[in-house]
Amino acid sequence: MVIPREQIATGEHLTRLYVQVPGNVDAKTDRTTTTEDEKKNASKKKRAEVTLEYIFQQANAVFAPYKIKVKEGTVPDWYAAYQIGQRMTPKFSSRTPDGVDRVFIVGDGQGMNVSMMDSYNLSWKLAHSILGLSPSTIKNSADPVLETFELERVDTARQLIEFDTKFSHMFSGKIGSGDSSTAGLTHDEFLEVFRDGSGFTSGCGLEYKSSKLVRATEGSQDMVSSAGDPLYGALTPGRRVLNVELKRYADNTTRQLHEELPSNGRYRLLILTSTDLLDPSGHSQKALRASTEIVESHPAGSIDLVVLHPIKDRFEWTQIPSEVKRLAEMRTYGLAKKEDAYDVYGISREEGAIAVVRPDGYVGVLCRLSTPEFAKYLGGCLVTI
Template sequence: MPVFTEHAAASRDLRVLPSFAPPLPRFAPTLSPPTSEKYEVVIVGAGPAGLMLELLLARYGLSDDSLLCVDTKSTALKSGQADGLQPRTLETLKSLGLADEILSEGCQMWQVAFWNPSEDEEKIIERTSIVPDVAVPARYPHEVTIHQGRIERILETDLLRYSKRGVQRNTKLIDVKIDEAGDAEYPVVAEIETEGQKRTVRTKFLVGADGAHSIVRRNMGLKLEGESSDHIWGVVDLVVDTDFPDIRRRCAIHSPAGSVMVIPRERISTGDYLTRLYVQVPGDVIPSEDQQPDNGTGKPPVVDARARRSQVTEKTIFDNAAAAFKPYYIRPKKDGAVDWWAAYQIGQRVTDKFSVKDSNGVNRVFIVGDACHTHSPKAGQGMNVSMMDSYNLSWKLAYFINGLAPENLANKILDTYHIERHTIAQQLIEFDKAFSSMFSGKIGASEDGVSSLTHDEFLEVFNRGNGFTSGCGVEYPDSMTVNRSFNGREDPIHGTDYLAGILHPGRRLLNVRLVRHADGYRRDLQDDFASTGRFRILCLTSSDLLDPAGISAQALKTLSAIIARFPKSILEQVVIHPRLSRDFMWVDVPSPVKEHSEMSFYSGYEIDQVYSIYGVDPEKGALAIVRPDGYVGVIASLTDVGRAEHYLEGLIRTV
């Protein structure tokens, strides 16, 4: 055997990290071994929202000593519940390296079929149109349906790469309160019970991801606002036997007998394909006591909503569905073909606050997902909006805990969680009201002389809401994390079609395809924006990039100095160039390009016309600071790099 001497770098452990980046740097003191059970973050609930939050915080560097997630269930969900993932959610899961199984195994919905009453009485219903399911630019221009339990399993499996404990299951929250007198640093007190054993834990922050009947929301005195009555819905997952031609498309069926939504589902282990049917049952009920909107009296009206729901049976759902499908038949394919069914009540409501502060005004308790907003399933938003709540909150919490945010501004950054996500929840409620009302309406006939809904009107609402329902049209309002005001300075972006990709603070960065200079790799730009908790500087250089005295060279030199002012690795730089006058080598471009962006330096024209898509003049270029969650925070011209620097100084500590 050959004899050799092995030499290994001290950083060799970095090669086997379970992600593409080390944890975030930490400036705050690490958690010392406590005399009692203390954590920096406690998460209540391990559905998609809770698991997403725990996974992100664990990836950002919070250890099992710092982070605890509890859930009443013994395992991930086995059946029922949510099933749809929208394009923006898929982009987010891709940024975590978790999208491949979902994309390959889930059912991809590319089209929506609309069925309405036919003028031919024998036909009863007829297909009136087929439209794209996603009508806005997106990396994944389709929805994916796959069981919520599978999403939970994917998230939890990945979590165990970063956490030995994972989720502490069979554990319920009994009580939670803020008690600063007992410990001002860990002021949130939670009483929990694990398999009959009660204990008390303290934490700096607690997040309620515990669903529509949230104990956290109730104990924190947070109020629901919205409808005072609920719709009763029947839903069933099954393997169907039918001659309906569009059973493998998403369908909205308006028939004389009622309305049904068809959601094709994934293939299961038997080789069969599941289908989900949503059927609205006539009649409303007053919501359950713990979901009552505030009516000013402090006492909710009493109604036995449970008894009303119990009147809905599996037969009720099938009878309503079968009537709506006529003249086509639909039935379970065989005995045991029904995987799950349920009757549940849904109303459009949102809490007035998404966080609760201590006496010093520091945000201490947060709620995410169904704990702070409820709505119908028609728009396919539940699991998506819930996970995006956690995606928004995670980096802000991590920056506070790790001491990465400026000390005097860290809590103000946490304030933006409510500002941003409450805005989106309100928009969701308003859209869901309009869409649900139209979905449940009659099409094509007039009653009592009043004109009913037309198919064109319904289609217009569907298309108008597509940007919102896909997640691609979400726009956060102005705050310290979103700066749209130029105050007389030059706006380097031209155009206002933000859904088409025009750069705009508060909007997510649209994916584009580029060619990397270093190796010719044809790459998706979003892959340079992985969910590692880092801010990115996106520099679209001008056509004078090869001129050492040009604006691009000067801007890149200034950016290099700015990067050095912040903690190491917290800022990453991505550089794109327009069509240039000649071929070039590394020696021809400004040295900061190779220093900071050797493997993130791209041609902006060889595949997609990036400058045109983003609304940037190639003669002038532009800068965009992209937040850790993929949303543009601020835009600046290459001659105003100080604007970007000022934005970063408000969010990241300097060194």
């Protein structure tokens, strides 16, 4: 498999090359926790036999009658032998007798791609718990926010192993060769699996299941199902908010949403107003007034109000609720010339929507402008004052 990579400082473009090493390794020899040193050494010896020359030998056997080699005057940026090993702990946290989760594991699935998200998921929830932001619980009971760490990340680890098993079997087989694991597999099907797995390789395309922190849309008239593919931006509870380009209303400058929402541990109440924004009795203004009440019913600084609008004609601050300028003067945005946020997110301009974005950038709930469902969601995540 050949993957084009980025251009580096020298001006050269990198290319990543994956080459299958023929032969199987007994899974028993790949247990890094074994006490049998000879088995450890067997694994190390196997990997040590994979030299740069050996990699190109295997690659050229595939490319024949064509050839591939290192460009003259350059050297390989990096190479290594990856030995497939799929293991998973049954628990990611451990609770002490006082009912508090105090010991945690963050993984190394696919290297940094997944383990960093383990760490990030845990860190904001730890801070949330330590600062007393979680809703009140009875004595000797788990923190309702912190306990979702294990729920979300164990499931992610399981999905990763299932994908890695499927992908490695496909990659090690011959497409359309009749092998039981790759029988009838076409090149397009191979690419589809690779695309679906990009959530793991990027670390940003994962989807958390329903929990206290994720309210699914199924079966509720108050919820909204955004149109489009979640992998490419549609707002979906449990998935990360995609970055979009916006035009900030206060100073008419082009902004990137992710840069406007720094990782500071706050929830974001994202109001995608509709085309009725300038109607004082419309759903948009009612939602904006209700949202300010919700923001102020929780600890100061725990929720940022963010407002998007689809209005192309000019309007003044005085035409919308005054609370917007007070709470979100520098977080009120219109559509940019190059990108339409409503199209990217799959939200109708005529209907609008409200999304609560968790501190880690994942959508917690997506509901209609006319529903108080977002208030119920925040009440289950944050203490009220």
